[in-house]
Amino acid sequence: MNLEFISEGPALVIEGEQRLLIVADLHFGIEADLAAHGLHFRSRSAGRLERLMRVIDLADPDALVLLGDIKHSIPSLTRQEYYEMPGILDALRARVPLIVFPGNHDIGIERFVREEELRPRDGALVDGVAYLHGHMNPAPSLFGNLMVIGHHHPLISLRDEVGYAMQAPAYIRADIEPGEHGVPVPPGSPGKTRVLFMPAFNELAGYDIVKILKDPFSPLSRSMNADRAEIILADGTLIGPVSALNLDEDD
Amino acid sequence: MKTTERLDPRVLACIKKRGFTSLSDAQKQAIPLILDGKHIVLIAPTGTGKTESAMFPVFNGLLSLPGGGGFKALYITPLRSLNRDILSRMQWWCAELGLTVGVRHGDTPMGERRKQALSPPDLLITTPETFQALFMGKRLRQHLAHVKYVIVDEIHELAGSKRGAQLAVGLERLHVYAGEFQRIGLSATVGNPEDIAGYLCGARPCSIVQVPVAKQLELSVQYVGDDFRHQTEVLKKHLKCEGSTLIFVNTRVTAEALGHALFSHGDVEVHHGSLSREVRIDAEDRFKKGEIRTLICTSSMELGIDIGRVDHVIQFGSPREVARLVQRVGRAGHQLNTISRGTILATGFDDLLESLVIAKKARANEIERVTPPRHAADVLANQVAAIAVEYGEIERSKIREICERTSLYPDCGTLLDDVCRQMEDHRLIRIDGSRIITTARARRYLAGNLSMIHDERKVPIFDIVSRRTVGTLDESFVVGWVHTGVVFITKGQLWRVLEIADGRLTVEPAKKAIGELPSWEGEQIPVPFPVAQEAGMMRRTRDIAAYHPEPDGLSYAEGFLREMDRNRSLVPTDELITLENTEDGVVCNVCAGHKANEALGRVISILVSARYGTTVGLELDAYRMLLRLPFSIRAADIRDILLSLDPAHMPGILKLALKRTALFKWKLVQIAKKFGAIDPDADYERISIQRLLDFFDNTVVQQEAYRELLSEYMDIDTAAGIVSLVQSGKIRVELGPLSLIGAGGLLSSRDQIPPPTADSAVLATLKRRLSQDDVLLACMNCRDWKSRTVVSRVDDHPQCPKCGARLIAALKPYEEEQYALLKKPKKNAEERATEQRLMKNANIVLSSGKKAIIALSARGVGPENASRILATLTEDDAFYREILKAERTFVQTHRYWA
Structure with missing residues (x-):
């Protein structure tokens, strides 16, 4: 298995027997929700789709894995989604086969996705790697493999010597440790389970990593060993453990 | 007749x-x-x-x-x-x-x-x-x-x-x-x-x-020093012998402090914009009736509200502008044909010289110009929305006619088109061919945006340590700039942002930060270029007596300059810029006023940040700028930049410099609100608003933010003029250690100019991580000494305390077992390979010392990788970039993920 980081996404290529391109959290249709919260912008779906097509061209994969939250509105479809989604998915389909793991925002996605594209909400193995959106408990059969998930939109704050802080989307690699509040690790699972949290592809989504680690909001994030979790930037630059961010400046 | x-x-x-x-x-x-x-x-x-x-x-x-x-x-x-x-x-x-x-x-x-x-x-x-x-x-x-x-x-x-x-x-x-x-x-x-x-x-x-004002003014400048107790004593003396007095101060904080100090004096009230209307009206009435004789006030009392007879106006600290002084002192003798008497109490060296210059200019009737803003796009958006609501539906050409009848929107066709398109993007109006049509939102927008004054929501700052609210920040500032990890300054203290949630900012006290952020509360009145220039000229000619100061002021100013001479410090003037090295960076003493210094400081900062890949912290006032820099960048480097700068490129550079600053983002949010993109009560917590601001790239919203900042907040033309004079030799540039003048002054504006890429932040994080990494030092000579420590504590060339050899392997802690295996008398093939690897490791450390140890502590970097990195012979940041590259390769492999 080999990985490629595509920072223009952020997106990831995992190459085993097949070459898979993985993107998480597209959130098409987010603009309608923003407007409801006082932020009024024209739909940026076209630009987002264009960016995704560029990433596909760059990666030239055998299949595109959509790791959930392809659309945004819950609990029901908005007019924007109803009009935009078929075109978006057709454009993707025309270029590359799709594998879809529905997320918590994907209520009603069945309407737009073909049956053969759809995978279970609690995940499935593809080419020896487990994929799921990450908002619910993973299927028991997935443990012992690398799990690639979305849902958390991790974003990192970095400081330089003068103190300027910048934010950037980032990946988190963490080990799963069975615990009271976390995921039910099935007894007799082989080996350890590693989770790779993908940053969101949607340009507006973002959630500070420090906050994710402090107040985990999903079964998998509650089960990870936060102290040893490692952060990787969208271009594959290793930042290291959260402690390397050294928020307490005592040095 | x-x-x-x-x-x-x-x-x-x-x-x-x-x-x-x-x-x-x-x-x-x-x-x-x-x-x-x-x-x-x-x-x-x-x-x-x-x-x-x-x-x-x-x-x-x-x-x-x-x-x-x-x-x-x-x-x-x-x-x-x-x-x-x-x-x-x-x-x-x-x-x-x-x-x-x-x-x-x-x-x-x-x-x-x-x-x-x-x-x-x-x-x-x-x-x-x-x-x-x-x-x-x-x-x-x-x-x-x-x-x-x-x-x-x-x-x-x-x-x-x-x-x-x-x-x-x-x-x-x-x-x-x-x-x-x-x-x-x-x-x-x-x-x-x-x-x-x-x-x-x-x-x-x-x-x-x-009707000329000057002949009716009687102005004096009195030096009172910087000791607050002494200042209030002087004030009390004035109040004793004068009738009704207005004391003008420049900030609300000073108003409150003086009010507190003079409270015991009786018959004194405080009047400023943060007080409730009732309190203010009560103070005005009582002053008018003669019940109180003294009113301490801010610009709130500048305008012509009738408050009855005023015998004397005291300006506490430099009024900063001639117009302000004239306006304030004009409140005295509020009757026809009477003389207005005003006294400026100057509190320091800059303050004294500036006050003397302003008093002289006031007597000569040299008042500042007022520049009406031309082609302000957000005002146009606001008026397009208002007109759309007023008419329901209207030809765009009609709107253009209305606007072009003013002097502020000459030939505004293109601007109007851009503004309308942007407004349509934000669903504020509809465009149907040549017609502009109102929307349901437009009326709602107008109700919340009747005013061009940014009536900002204030975001409370909650200190998690003391569990109390320590102040507030402007919402646009918080939205546009602040995020987790940012350090800013307010109330004279440093705070680090932990969280922005539920409409408040949770912070903790920060111990230190080289770069500090502005807090935008109580923006300072800028000192105009001509005033700062003339103060610089006074420093040069040293003919302070020509400005008729009182004896105390004269002897203080002359003494101050003598002290500079005694310290062998060069006195910066209108014809001399001095660059002074300090612990925090470089102070540039330039007598150019706030707006020109804002422009010049930002241009220099972006060039430094681009050349050295570091963020530059910038603080400035009318006479000096402090560039907060890493210690390796010194005054001579700043001089090089100043001398090689092409004045014609400065506006372009400045735009670049502005784009990622707090000031720019703050403006952008305010202007976006006027375009209807952001509601006054928008909920920002759901998304990364800072990326949302990227949506305004190359739009009329961004254009307006630049226009406003470049015309109202900074003066790029004057700054470019100064650089030209530097290059033609008319203004000299000298270097030196920190002087009394360089160290003086309250730096009233703060910002940070980040480098063009995130490189410096990533490198800083990498350096921190590697220096904190655990390392196991093990002697490969006697094979009987090992010690676990962290990289930052290792000597440049570590030595075995047992045998004195420098053949030390730098191992990752989990490699300890492998070192133990070396003692085995009989080794299998695999163990012999390990032994060879450890020897190679130690040889690299022997030849490259600490640098090798740093490389070896990187992730996925063994002796082979390390010697490849060291063979590049790179130093400093380039060396660390090689390490980043090696780690990036490692992260792509199965080994990292399994």
Whole structure:
């Protein structure tokens, strides 16, 4: 298995027997929700789709894995989604086969996705790697493999010597440790389970990593060993453990 | 014919009844012009009967018009408090003359408003914002059709701002209903009366009547030092021997501090914008009645509210601008033909020289210019929305005609198109071919955006350690800039942001930060370039006596300069820039005023940040800039940049520099609100708003943020002029250690200029991580010594304490077992390979020392990788970049993920 980081996404290529391109959290249709919260912008779906097509061209994969939250509105479809989604998915389909793991925002996605594209909400193995959106408990059969998930939109704050802080989307690699509040690790699972949290592809989504680690909001994030979790930037630059961010400046 | 004979006998009778025996100069000049129907700007100091000059002939005209029907005269002032004051003065006249008068502004109750809609008063006193609201109601619009006179009071206060630009368009919207009406502007002294006339009337001819102020001023400057106790003692002495006194201060904090200190003195009150209306009105009334003799106030008392007799005005600290001094001191002797007496109490070296310069300029009547903003796109957006709501549907060319009748939007076709398109993007209007159509949102938008003043929500700052609220920040500032990990300064303390949630900012005290952030509360009044220049000239000529300071001030200033000489410090002047090395970075002493220094400082900062890949912290005032820098960048480097800078490139560089700063993002959010992109009550917590701001790249919103910052916050032309003078040798540049002048002063503006890429932040994080990494040092010579430590504590060339050898392997902690295996007498093939690897490791450390240890502590970097990295012979950042590259390769492999 080999990985490629595509920072223009952020997106990831995992190459085993097949070459898979993985993107998480597209959130098409987010603009309608923003407007409801006082932020009024024209739909940026076209630009987002264009960016995704560029990433596909760059990666030239055998299949595109959509790791959930392809659309945004819950609990029901908005007019924007109803009009935009078929075109978006057709454009993707025309270029590359799709594998879809529905997320918590994907209520009603069945309407737009073909049956053969759809995978279970609690995940499935593809080419020896487990994929799921990450908002619910993973299927028991997935443990012992690398799990690639979305849902958390991790974003990192970095400081330089003068103190300027910048934010950037980032990946988190963490080990799963069975615990009271976390995921039910099935007894007799082989080996350890590693989770790779993908940053969101949607340009507006973002959630500070420090906050994710402090107040985990999903079964998998509650089960990870936060102290040893490692952060990787969208271009594959290793930042290291959260402690390397050294928020307490005592040095 | 005598002026008085041209007035209606009823008006004349009132003038007599009111006790006016003669007309003032201003009145004698202005009244005939107004009676002749001329547009006019009347420029005169406060207290010369400006209001009456305008109103006598207006009353005259109103008496000749048939009663009822609609508003016939609008009297617009910038402040509600001024409205109330004018109302109380007008009520008597109108009652005597049988005219009706009303006031309408934000505080006017619904009942009163309804009454005005049903039976409109002849004279309506209002604010620019409520004037805007008049266009929203159908009945009120009909009343506007009767307007014959518009009086804009304190017009100098409006003309230079976006509020004023909005009013200018508003007047042309009024013109659509009322046709040509007579325009009368009342202004304090300004440097460019003709621009004020153009602002008021557009291309229409406009008369200017100017009553000089200087001969009525008696100014002195007194040095009081920087000790607050001594300052208050001096103040007390003044208060003892003077009658009624206004003490003007520059900040609310100072007002409160002085109020507290003088409280025991009795009969003193504090008056500033943060106090409630009731408290302020009470203070004004008691001062007017003579119950208190002293009022400590901020700019809140600059405008012409009648507060009765003032014998003396004290300006605490430099007034910073000539116009401000004249306006403030003009409050004294608030009666015709009396002398206004004012004293500036100067508190330090800069302050003293600056005060002397400003006093001299005031006596010479050299007042600053007021520059009306041209082509302000957010004002245009606001007015397009207002016009769309007013008409429902309108041709774009009609809007253009309205705007182009003002002097502020000449040839605005393209701008208008851009603005409309942007507004459509934010769903504020619809565009149908050449027509602009209102939307349901537009009316809602207008209700929240009648004013161009940014009435900001304040975000409380909650300190998680002390569990209390320590202050507030402007919401646009928080939204545009602040995120987790950011360090900023407020209330003189450093705070690090932990969380932004539930409408508040959770912070903890930060121990140190090289770069500090501004807090935007109480923005300082900028010192203009000519004032700072002349203060610089005084430092050069040292002819301070020519400015007539009092003996204390003279001996202090001369002593200060002698002290500089004694320390062998060069004195920076208008012809000498000094660059001084300090612990925190480099101080650039440039006597160019705030706006030019803002521009110059930012240009230098972005060049430094680009060249050295580091963020630059910038703090500045009118005479100096502190560039906060890593220690390796020194004054000589800044001089190189200054000398190699092409002045023609500076505006472009500055735009680049601005884009990622706090100031720019703060502006962008404010302007986006005026375009309807962001509601006043928007919920920002759901998304990364800072990335949302990228959506404005290359839009008219971004263009307006640049326009406003480059014209109102900084002065790039002057900054470029200074750089030209440096390069032609007319201004010299010298280096030196920190001087008294360099160390002095309160740096009033702060920002950070980040480098073009995230590189420096990533490198800083990598360095921190590697230096904190655990490392196991193991002797490969005696093979009997190992020690676990962290990389930062390792010597440059570690040595085995047992055998003295320098053949030390730097291992990762989990490699400890492998070292243990070396003691086995008989090794298998795999163990021999391990032994070889450890030897190679130690050999690298032997030849490259600490640098090898750093490389070896990187992830996925073994002896092979390490020697490849070391073979590049790179140093410093380039060396660390090689490490990043190696780690990036490692992260792509199965080994990292399994």
